[in-house]
Amino acid sequence: MSKKSKTSAIHETDGVSQSDITNASSIDSIKQKRKAQPDTSTLVANILKGNITALSRAITLIESSNPKHLKQANAIITECLAHANKSVRLGITGVPGVGKSTFIEALGLHLIALGKKVAVLAVDPSSSLSKGSILGDKTRMEDLVKSDQAFIRPSPSGTSLGGVARKTRETIILCEAAGFDTIIIETVGVGQSETAVHSMVDFFLLLKIAGAGDELQGIKRGIIEMADAIAINKADGDNLKAAKLAKVEFNRALHLYPQKASAWQPKVTLCSALKHEGIADLWNLVLDYMKHTKANNYFEQHRTEQNKFWLLQTIEDRLKSDFFNQPEIKKALKTQLQLIEDGKTTPFTAAEFLLQLKN
Amino acid sequence: MSKKSKTSAIHETDGVSQSDITNASSIDSIKQKRKAQPDTSTLVANILKGNITALSRAITLIESSNPKHLKQANAIITECLAHANKSVRLGITGVPGVGKSTFIEALGLHLIALGKKVAVLAVDPSSSLSKGSILGDKTRMEDLVKSDQAFIRPSPSGTSLGGVARKTRETIILCEAAGFDTIIIETVGVGQSETAVHSMVDFFLLLKIAGAGDELQGIKRGIIEMADAIAINKADGDNLKAAKLAKVEFNRALHLYPQKASAWQPKVTLCSALKHEGIADLWNLVLDYMKHTKANNYFEQHRTEQNKFWLLQTIEDRLKSDFFNQPEIKKALKTQLQLIEDGKTTPFTAAEFLLQLKN
Numbered sequence: 001m002s003k004k005s006k007t008s009a010i011h012e013t014d015g016v017s018q019s020d021i022t023n024a025s026s027i028d029s030i031k032q033k034r035k036a037q038p039d040t041s042t043l044v045a046n047i048l049k050g051n052i053t054a055l056s057r058a059i060t061l062i063e064s065s066n067p068k069h070l071k072q073a074n075a076i077i078t079e080c081l082a083h084a085n086k087s088v089r090l091g092i093t094g095v096p097g098v099g100k101s102t103f104i105e106a107l108g109l110h111l112i113a114l115g116k117k118v119a120v121l122a123v124d125p126s127s128s129l130s131k132g133s134i135l136g137d138k139t140r141m142e143d144l145v146k147s148d149q150a151f152i153r154p155s156p157s158g159t160s161l162g163g164v165a166r167k168t169r170e171t172i173i174l175c176e177a178a179g180f181d182t183i184i185i186e187t188v189g190v191g192q193s194e195t196a197v198h199s200m201v202d203f204f205l206l207l208k209i210a211g212a213g214d215e216l217q218g219i220k221r222g223i224i225e226m227a228d229a230i231a232i233n234k235a236d237g238d239n240l241k242a243a244k245l246a247k248v249e250f251n252r253a254l255h256l257y258p259q260k261a262s263a264w265q266p267k268v269t270l271c272s273a274l275k276h277e278g279i280a281d282l283w284n285l286v287l288d289y290m291k292h293t294k295a296n297n298y299f300e301q302h303r304t305e306q307n308k309f310w311l312l313q314t315i316e317d318r319l320k321s322d323f324f325n326q327p328e329i330k331k332a333l334k335t336q337l338q339l340i341e342d343g344k345t346t347p348f349t350a351a352e353f354l355l356q357l358k359n
Numbered sequence: 360m361s362k363k364s365k366t367s368a369i370h371e372t373d374g375v376s377q378s379d380i381t382n383a384s385s386i387d388s389i390k391q392k393r394k395a396q397p398d399t400s401t402l403v404a405n406i407l408k409g410n411i412t413a414l415s416r417a418i419t420l421i422e423s424s425n426p427k428h429l430k431q432a433n434a435i436i437t438e439c440l441a442h443a444n445k446s447v448r449l450g451i452t453g454v455p456g457v458g459k460s461t462f463i464e465a466l467g468l469h470l471i472a473l474g475k476k477v478a479v480l481a482v483d484p485s486s487s488l489s490k491g492s493i494l495g496d497k498t499r500m501e502d503l504v505k506s507d508q509a510f511i512r513p514s515p516s517g518t519s520l521g522g523v524a525r526k527t528r529e530t531i532i533l534c535e536a537a538g539f540d541t542i543i544i545e546t547v548g549v550g551q552s553e554t555a556v557h558s559m560v561d562f563f564l565l566l567k568i569a570g571a572g573d574e575l576q577g578i579k580r581g582i583i584e585m586a587d588a589i590a591i592n593k594a595d596g597d598n599l600k601a602a603k604l605a606k607v608e609f610n611r612a613l614h615l616y617p618q619k620a621s622a623w624q625p626k627v628t629l630c631s632a633l634k635h636e637g638i639a640d641l642w643n644l645v646l647d648y649m650k651h652t653k654a655n656n657y658f659e660q661h662r663t664e665q666n667k668f669w670l671l672q673t674i675e676d677r678l679k680s681d682f683f684n685q686p687e688i689k690k691a692l693k694t695q696l697q698l699i700e701d702g703k704t705t706p707f708t709a710a711e712f713l714l715q716l717k718n
Binding site for chain 2: 074077078081082166169170173222225253256304307308309310311313314315316318319320323336337340341343344345346347348349350351352354355
């Protein structure tokens with residue numbers, strides 16, 4: 001049965017009313033079709049063939065909150081692991097209005113023209129609240145979405161950044177196993193999401209536009225330190241002069257920081273995503289970085305460090321959520337925070353009290 | 360019995376040999392004296408009177424790893440709480456060689472001359488390894504140590520920064536209850552110790568000296584962002600010109616950062632701790648800061664936020680240490696980290712495995 005007819009069958013069941021049902025066994029048959037999920041080895045085999053439907057299904061398992069799905073997802077990821085890890089992982093951040101979607105589309109099309117396969121993912125913890133997503137509106141990447149060399153997946157929803165980050169981290173592995181050699185992960189930089197994205201990519205790009213006055217004002221603390229490059233977008237027409245000035249200012253700021261562990265000196269470039277200008281230069285910069293960090297062994301070391309970081313992070317997140325999600329702890333924490341606010345207890349006495357409730 | 364004769368009694372017991380003992384009851388009496396510890400209410404009453412012996416004893420209880428001592432320490436701190444919180448808490452960081460001890464002595468003497476009572480504490484997690492401490496050598500603060508308006512206490516030892524930070528945090532409360540109105544906390548900035556100190560003080564000072572060339576190179580990531588002021592020390596004689604240049608450069612760097620939550624614009628000052636120059640200016644800056652942050656309510660808000668942060672931090676530290684210190688987890692973690700290094704598992708599968716061991 002083709003994918004299309006299966007989808008239709010499901011929609012029919014969803015739309016059916018009780019009075020329409022004349023044959024109970026036909027419903028059973030529809031339900032059976034609906035539940036039919038390929039087994040792990042079939043999914044893995046299809047992912048390794050680059051089958052997008054299989055990839056999407058496996059990602060849906062990763063994103064599920066059903067423990068059974070999570071178990072299958074873990075099995076799939078473990079199988080895929082040996083085939084992953086052969087990509088460039090590129091993180092992109094920038095505030096809304098900076099032209100992120102246009103930039104990613106331009107870069108993605110450039111990479112596809114070079115024969116690459118591009119997966120675009122997002123880390124946007126806010127999407128679970130707004131039920132939207134920075135990549136939800138795929139029409140903003142009209143041309144890229146049409147290419148069968150590109151795979152675009154909106155941010156998984158999740159109540160916590162930790163959850164969203166974990167899902168994206170695992171999705172990277174599946175995309176790589178499916179043959180995507182360039183993984184682009186975008187974030188709007190809500191809360192700590194840049195830090196999360198930074199900890200899962202090889203190269204971190206800050207996208208900016210030139211404005212009036214002090215270019216560095218309003219940049220979130222710590223973000224310049226994370227950047228391997230700053231691309232000043234919309235560097236065209238009347239904007240070009242301001243963009244060039246911004247480049248000087250950012251270059252100066254970048255030099256104020258101590259050397260990175262990668263021994264890479266971050267660069268500032270100009271581009272116009274709309275006019276597809278400066279995109280090739282930016283990509284060449286990424287390639288320079290890859291060459292540099294592979295030569296000094298930072299690349300592999302960094303990926304191993306990232307994996308170790310994620311192991312510890314996952315455990316810490318779980319220890320915390322297991323503790324703080326207990327109803328009696330929630331209630332007692334509220335009381336203790338109030339006592340702190342009133343100067344009636346110390347943080348340490350309050351912590352001791354809460355920790356003893358656990359036992 | 361005076362403090363001095365008591366100390367002697369203890370030393371005698373320590374030095375006594377079995378053959379010297381002729382009268383068992385006299386040993387019992389010595390042991391009793393040795394063990395005699397003032398009760399909680401006596402200690403608290405004496406701390407509130409500003410008695411340094413009582414203060415030191417209570418701090419020793421905080422630093423103890425004996426659960427009974429910790430329980431008494433908690434009781435003392437809770438009693439002292441209502442009398443604390445009426446000070447300026449000043450954090451000072453700077454690499455070795457910058458003249459921190461000389462600076463703290465100069466500032467301390469200036470404050471004492473103004474009628475203030477100054478406590479100097481340290482957060483130096485490395486001291487537990489080296490058995491030394493940045494404040495261990497009190498001779499470097501020769502004049503300050505002689506004043507009965509000053510109290511100097513070396514860094515508590517501890518295996519973790521979390522432990523050292525907790526003890527220092529609690530010691531602040533006791534010092535304040537004992538009438539010390541200015542608490543200076545110094546750190547050499549090992550690991551994350553600046554962040555820990557920053558989270559327990561009102562005002563954070565970075566001490567620097569002018570060098571040749573790029574002044575900002577080699578400054579630890581994030582530290583400039585934390586500073587409420589940068590004091591360039593040794594700004595005297597031949598150094599003065601370089602110090603003035605450094606001031607310009609640091610001022611420029613400080614302006615690159617987004618506005619602080621305190622709405623305070625960090626300042627750069629020159630000083631010569633050795634010649635006692637610029638010390639009064641620096642102190643006036645701290646007073647300006649206090650006035651500014653008390654007027655916009657940041658001061659109180661910030662202290663409450665710090666307390667809430669410490670509550671959560673203490674719980675997280677304990678959850679982590681309770682988990683990772685289990686022998687079976689230690690062993691399994693080592694194996695899982697190796698599997699990650701070999702690309703044989705994902706961070707998330709490994710985390711799941713370890714978390715299940717716990718249950």
